[in-house]
Amino acid sequence: MEQFHFNLVRWYEEKKRNLPWRETKNPYLIWLSEIILQQTRVDQGLKYFISFKTNFPTIQDLAKASEMEVLNLWKGLGYYSRARNLHGTAIYIAENLNGKFPDNYDDIIKLKGIGSYTAAAISSFAFNEAKAVLDGNVYRVLSRVFGISTPINSTQGKKEFQALADEILDKANPGTHNQAIMEFGAMQCVPINPNCENCPLNFMCVAFSEKKVKQFPIKIGETKISNKYFVFTIIKENGKILLEKRTDSGIWKNLYQFPLTEFESLDEKSAFLNNRAYDFISNEIKHILSHQHLHCTFVISREKAQIHHPNYSWVSVKEIDEFPIPRVIERFIEENHLLIFNT
Numbered sequence: 001m002e003q004f005h006f007n008l009v010r011w012y013e014e015k016k017r018n019l020p021w022r023e024t025k026n027p028y029l030i031w032l033s034e035i036i037l038q039q040t041r042v043d044q045g046l047k048y049f050i051s052f053k054t055n056f057p058t059i060q061d062l063a064k065a066s067e068m069e070v071l072n073l074w075k076g077l078g079y080y081s082r083a084r085n086l087h088g089t090a091i092y093i094a095e096n097l098n099g100k101f102p103d104n105y106d107d108i109i110k111l112k113g114i115g116s117y118t119a120a121a122i123s124s125f126a127f128n129e130a131k132a133v134l135d136g137n138v139y140r141v142l143s144r145v146f147g148i149s150t151p152i153n154s155t156q157g158k159k160e161f162q163a164l165a166d167e168i169l170d171k172a173n174p175g176t177h178n179q180a181i182m183e184f185g186a187m188q189c190v191p192i193n194p195n196c197e198n199c200p201l202n203f204m205c206v207a208f209s210e211k212k213v214k215q216f217p218i219k220i221g222e223t224k225i226s227n228k229y230f231v232f233t234i235i236k237e238n239g240k241i242l243l244e245k246r247t248d249s250g251i252w253k254n255l256y257q258f259p260l261t262e263f264e265s266l267d268e269k270s271a272f273l274n275n276r277a278y279d280f281i282s283n284e285i286k287h288i289l290s291h292q293h294l295h296c297t298f299v300i301s302r303e304k305a306q307i308h309h310p311n312y313s314w315v316s317v318k319e320i321d322e323f324p325i326p327r328v329i330e331r332f333i334e335e336n337h338l339l340i341f342n343t
């Protein structure tokens with residue numbers, strides 16, 4: 001293992017990207033970066049990290065902010081439950097832990113929105129606690145280097161890979177080891193066509209020596225995807241547009257949208273659209289989430305009647321940017337600004 005650790009860390013010191021969250025031991029900032037980077041590319045997450053750090057330099061600042069401010073700053077990143085958990089956890093820490101971020105894995109993992117990977121990342125990066133991280137990049141590296149064919153998304157696989165990650169962790173330098181193996185997976189041992197000929201771990205890589213790199217990591221049947229069929233109705237009156245606040249507990253909780261009608265099937269949605277007259281009907285826009293495909297159509301309605309509902313607000317063109325809006329709607333507005341606001 002000595003050669004493995006040496007080569008991995010030497011590669012990391014030479015090739016690592018300079019990222020601001022690697023230059024701090026502040027657990028709040030490390031936590032912030034980890035939550036932003038879930039399901040987000042590093043180049044996209046970077047500007048959000050800087051903007052959160054600038055607007056909320058401490059956990060107390062984040063706790064004091066309104067949920068609307070936090071969601072607005074999160075705009076464009078998607079998966080808004082991350083922002084809500086971030087804010088809720090900051091409030092919890094400010095009110096119950098004297099504003100002090102917990103300093104060990106067992107306490108960190110009790111916080112809402114933090115799973116085993118994030119708790120291991122924060123405790124090892126900030127406090128050098130010997131907890132091995134296991135994310136998609138680490139699974140790929142371990143499965144290839146050690147030639148493990150247990151599916152990474154099976155219960156057995158999760159146990160086996162965690163045991164291996166714990167075993168090979170450099171207990172003297174867990175923070176650097178974890179950063180290095182994740183970066184190695186992200187930059188060197190990439191999913192498609194890794195440069196194996198020029199790799200510091202090829203001397204011990206089972207997948208490379210057996211010419212099976214493409215086969216690793218092994219996964220069993222992917223998660224079932226469900227389809228939802230949405231019609232968003234754009235209703236305008238006196239230069240204002242109707243927005244609805246979502247109050248359900250779903251992924252778009254407390255975000256704003258054009259009033260939505262939801263269907264279980266394409267047939268139901270088509271029947272609904274065919275029975276009404278509209279000034280405009282968009283092509284269908286498919287919005288892909290991890291477990292759901294949303295089939296969205298936007299219509300501009302001819303009905304000008306006043307609509308009263310506690311969750312509805314009339315909003316002017318200038319104000320619309322101040323509302324947190326799901327990414328699919330935001331993109332539609334960006335691409336159809338003239339159509340929506342000038343017709």
Ligand code: SF4
Binds near residue numbers: 141188190196197
């Ligand atoms: S030899 Fe190839 S598959 Fe093996 S660790 Fe290096 S890059 Fe990954």
